[in-house]
Amino acid sequence: MSNVNLIIEERPARIGSFLVGRLLPFREKRMVGPFAFIDHMGPAELGPDENFDVPPHPHIGLSTLTYLFEGSIMHRDSLGSSVEIKPGQVNWMTSGKGIVHSERTPEHLRPFPKKLHGLQIWVALPKHLEDMAPSFAHVEAADLPSWTQDEVEFRLIAGEAFGRKSAVPVYSDLYLIEIKASKDTQLDLSGKLKGESGLYILEGKVSASGHGFGPKQLLVSTEPETCGFFMSAGTTVYLFGGEPFPEERFIYWNFVASEKETIEKAKQNWRDQTFDKIDGETEFVPLPER
Template sequence: MSNIKLIIEERAANIGNFFVGRLLPFREKRTVGPFAFIDHMGPAHLKEYQNLDVPPHPHIGLSTLTYLFEGSIMHKDSLGTEVEIKPGAVNWMTAGNGIVHSERTPLYLRTSDKVLHGLQIWVALPKDLEQMEPSFSHVEEQDIPHWTENNLSFKLVAGEAFGRKSPVPVYSPMYFIEIKSKTSQKVALGEHLFGESALYILEGNIKSDGTVFESKQILIAKDSKLCEFEIGENTTIYIFGGEAFPEERIIFWNFVATSKELIEDAKTRWEHQTFPKVPGETEFVPLPAPVKF
């Protein structure tokens, strides 16, 4: 019997001057554990006159996880952080009661051809922490736990699994795991996983119960303890999930919250520009057209 509960395909979404492949949320599955949002960026081949420019925009109630495969993004936020995100590093920004940030192509790359490819992820905060003070953490690639086992290459990008713990400061039981294989082989991970679990195929394929699944798909497991499959040659996958929250999460634009009141308050604050500012930035992304709950 298949352990696959749901299959989600990437859907194109426009984030301003850049198209991404949206994976979560999905109408039949809004969250997986604490994971509330996943965008697959690229791979985008940008000319010397094309750049990523996402002006200052706000967040509440979540942590953002930016993980690049290729390219570079300059992150600036209202805490005064200014850091270049490079492949393999983890940018972990916790919005709490409100943070503002911008994402742009670094100055030194703006007049040359470039590639941008990675994942943008939102992890919802537990209800008792959704109004915490904002914070920021940047973890370099060499500090992410990585190991090889049974000809598989593992990285524990965030959370806890396999008796290991990532230095990324998460706020609830979760995991985000990278697995790469050059050869086709069977993989059994059930004993290492917990809560809700999903598998994203970045490149290559996997086979489960005789069915082959290709890249740009998320497979939602019925039971994380039954996570077994055959990974294909030259395949990269991501396993993510964790303990689900008891409360449903409301998502409006860049805001995640357990109540409509918190969403409405954030909308009002952004309309009146009372969120903290990003130093040196004067642009901002306007609030989308009003949506009534």
């Protein structure tokens, strides 16, 4: 994209028994707009004796967004939600003052070989909504705005862009867009985006600012009003961002807050196990004491 200010490479990180590629937060760029955390999961092939298992763990101050390319994840939370996430769907869980969820391979897939590939994203809540009641939404793939322009496929996963609005109930000015090019394409999005922008390259090649970039790279620009980039045929990217918050956000483990005291309180509540529980789940991820 034009005016690339930062290039972020995926770094390995472990989530439960699963190795992922971490994009955000990054030491030189903690957030892009309201986006505070992005993990690229997979692509992974799991055998019959290998499963994705993240036991119950808490969140505060954010919304989680799970978007799969392959495979399935069973989501359960302390609100009573129990949903199998499949490719193309959006799983949107808003923690607010506190929620607990687990993520696992569905029971019907556990005895068989399976694949898992997707994105897991955290979007920080505005300061005045950090203490809101938790909520959950699941949006089908068919309910996401999708369109084709000059052989480029667009899907608006969350937020608003290009005069369209996703059904995902976001709480701030943001956008997350999937873009797939079937032929060499120059995209000019000048004047169509607001705030900060990040461009994650899932596959293929992107050229911007006179340089070429490839898979597993995240490009960050603070001037999306001049956003433009070249996509080679067969390229898939995820364009995301929005208006940054005026206040700094602190992140500790799964907690995001504008006040350190809020995080300290959440840490103690998890130590004391006073968060709401998930029906049928007894284990939990201990608080990392670091």
